[in-house]
Amino acid sequence: MAPRLIAxxxxxxxxxxxxxxxxxxxxxxPELHSGVVSxxxxxxxxxxxxxxxxxxEYRTTCVPGxxxxxxxxxxxxxxxxxxxxxxxxxxxxHALCEKAQKLNPYSVEQxxxxxxxxxxxxxxxxVRGV
Numbered sequence: 001m002a003p004r005l006i007a008x009x010x011x012x013x014x015x016x017x018x019x020x021x022x023x024x025x026x027x028x029x030p031e032l033h034s035g036v037v038s039x040x041x042x043x044x045x046x047x048x049x050x051x052x053x054x055x056x057e058y059r060t061t062c063v064p065g066x067x068x069x070x071x072x073x074x075x076x077x078x079x080x081x082x083x084x085x086x087x088x089x090x091x092x093x094h095a096l097c098e099k100a101q102k103l104n105p106y107s108v109e110q111x112x113x114x115x116x117x118x119x120x121x122x123x124x125x126x127v128r129g130v
Contacts, residue, residue, distance in 0.1 A: 061090055
């Protein structure tokens with residue numbers, strides 16, 4: 001995440017839509033990368049987006065092991081009041097990592113259950129790819 005860059009683009013009115021991928025809870029972001037990652041930058045970006053004068057879509061792909069009920073609640077607290085949160089079914093055939101290709105996706109019912117939790121935090125929740 002690059003909150004300063006996003007702020008500059010918003011200030012210069014160069015963007016009118018932001019799509020922010022929320023992979024897992026912020027404290028787990030370092031596990032997703034080989035380099036140094038600051039979860040604080042994610043949180044700073046989310047605070048910036050909460051007040052942004054542009055449309056913001058938050059997206060979470062429901063990857064088993066990375067997303068569960070607790071993660072949905074944690075992310076929901078961070079984006080509380082968001083206009084749109086899209087939960088996406090995980091499709092292992094699209095994964096680049098061999099280990100991830102072997103994961104079984106959540107059932108449609110489980111993803112819908114996540115959407116019900118997300119509905120406590122976002123004005124509109126949509127489910128994609130089920």
